[in-house]
Amino acid sequence: MTAELAEPASKIELPAHIGGGGDIPSFDVHLRVRRYNPEVSDESTWDDFHVTMYGTDRVLDALHKIKWEIDGSVSFRRSCAHGVCGSDAMRINGRNRLACKTLLKDLDTSKPITVEPIKGLPVEKDLIVDMEPFFQSFREVMPFLINRGHEPTKERLQSAEDRERFDDTTKCILCAACTSSCPVFWTDGQYFGPAAIVNAHRFIFDSRDDAGDMRLEILNDKEGVWRCRTTFNCTEACPRGIQVTQAIAEVKQAILSRKI
């Protein structure tokens, strides 16, 4: 329930610094972008670009500046540009991140910034990978609510505590930053990977769902949760701040105890 709030003051004294800030600083960045186009060559190469960027610019802005002003063939996916659609996961300075959520000023701009496609999925062109194996794993965990009970005329009730139980894993945007940061996934493409497990977790721990046992059975497979080596790469990579490794641990625990 929304808390009742006191009416805020009609007028307040604003601190002097509010809205200050002055000019936006500009700086030069050097991007090293991994290029690959099988129409041209079977080999991938590094291309170097130098661009002038501004204070609030992100890696995506730099990639756009390159594409729009220097080399139109540089190819990458993007859409929302503020970290909610999951299109632009890539390896930036060796770490999986969303290009639209990585501010240039937070990187060390005294050195070249490397930008590569995420690992473990076949590269199609430049920073674009084939996402189909990733979505295939997602589909295999039955990522949808299964309720065998009588359908109520109004909503199913769920306590705020039960809703909170799986809140963290509802935040997933399927960007693949976690799965493609996982060393097990790199060496064994059959492994479901963290994202699929996160999405299974989202339903296993939803009090309205009746198919937790089936999902636990799927994840008890040899390519399931037991492949996880708890390296925490996934948690570190998640742009939504999901505690991915913890979610995987909770699924492991649920398989062992069969108590959801």
Added chain:
Amino acid sequence: MQVHKYDVVIVGAGGAGMRAAIESGQRAKTAVLTKLYPTRSHTGAAQGGMCAALANVEEDNWEWHTFDTIKGGDYLVDQDAAEVMAKEAIDAVLDLEKMGLPFNRTPEGRIDQRRFGGHTRDHGKAPVRRACYAADRTGHMILQTLYQNCVKHNVEFYNEYYVLDLLTVEEDAVREDGTTYKQKRVAGVVSYDLASGELHVFQAKSVVFATGGAGKVFKTTSNAHTLTGDGMGIAFRRGIPLEDMEFYQFHPTGLAGLGILLSEAARGEGAILRNSEGERFMERYAPTIKDLAPRDIVARSMANEVREGRGCGPNKDYVLLDLTHLEPAHIDAKLPDITEFARTYLGVEPYTEPVPVFPTAHYAMGGIPTNITAQVLQDNDTVVPGLYAAGEVACVSVHGSNRLGTNSLLDINVFGKRAGIAAAEYAKTAEFVDLPVDPEAYTLDLLDHVRTSDGTEKVAAIRKELQDTMDANMQVFRTADTLNQVLTDIASFEERYQRISVQDKGKRFNLDLLEAVELGFLLELAKVMTVAALHREESRGGHFREDFPERDDDKFMKHSMAYKDEHAPADGSAVTAETTAGIRLATKPVVFTRYEPMVRKY
């Protein structure tokens, strides 16, 4: 070229497209074509909520919701459509809950509800808690839930298939009054497979357009890079009119300078706007509901504060969204994402500092005209058999001249569902229409022209200039002079567009080519919006003409209908009442049921 055959083809995999697919997929052989992956669609960026008069936390009923929607749209709403939407809202929310959507809950375990702009108790007496929500990620949850259910129902997706043409045939037909006309009929669509660069023709009995909006005509926008009005542009080029395109919504609270959306839910949860003097200025503009006035009013008030010198910052060009009187725990529970946006992108801590905000281009109220069954109209009342549209691409019209917050998530669910059912039911009895000869010829020409052109103009440069002039001249305040400036600019952009070239000449993931094609749609739509805005010499909802500051019901209580007409004079400077710059304007009556237009005060 490959040819595929489906009963129903849905173009677009956002909320409206996937809601349609869930219905259609269970009734007929259905394919969904999207230029992205389904979960990338911009429905996922919607934040605050979806209104329905569930009355879970306080008294409410769908008739009040209908009234609010009509008044919010400044009486340009088709009232039959608004009734359908408000009435079916309740089932639309319950459908989503049953599909698994994790709504926030009340202590009793019911779906929680909160306040939102323009949604009121008993015809405007006070704000009402009507918005069902999941933190400030309601759109994300809707998009994920719908995709999950598409997986459940084995909906067939063609990802990264960019639809570039609508295939129709025309037959001679006679109206009841004996006059003749050309009846359009749907045959299918042509799509461009981004991965391979190959064209794929989809023959279909029914086609549902659910391609979303066109926010990228503006520079400062909450919209995704991919929202380039493709569906509207395709339909327009194929002789379907566009309705009410002058009405574009500017969301009050975009992060200053960036346009990234900060949900109205912030104000629904108690945040307020302040100017450089620390004043809660909405008390002056909307004394009753203040910061929860509809978006057009709040956006205009903000722009006015800035114009009168009470803006903040070094350039005095934004105002402040103040959450500092709210408990941090409350902010974390209800508004986690937007506060993170403020931290990530502006480095501002919303617990302790107000957040710089300014209006951001957000939503097209207009679009492809449909009736309440989501059937597309080729004129004021002739249905195109087999063609449907739903969501932002469509104009039913439930939003009139200004959409209320949350009503777009509602629109996609109510009319997406209606479109999916209607398209599948139609396909059950209809026959396939024969494809035209060389169905891909037009698309092939379009692509070849761009790919082989060796001009010197750059797509990104023209697009930037278009966005700059639209922000400067077609935004919250408009005059004949500013609008004519836009038309003059667009005429020169169109001329330059003929001389563009792309650097990427390959077939595989040629996104350089894609952006060039998208720019073609943007130019076309910006022109339609501006011509319609120039012709509407009044101020209503999201369309504010400083040279005509009053609403004029005698002359303009009607929808505008823009048709592509090559015979209209191409000279944008000489605007006549009916035609300009290749566009013919007509009007369509507003549907009234029981609400008489009143002065719109809050």
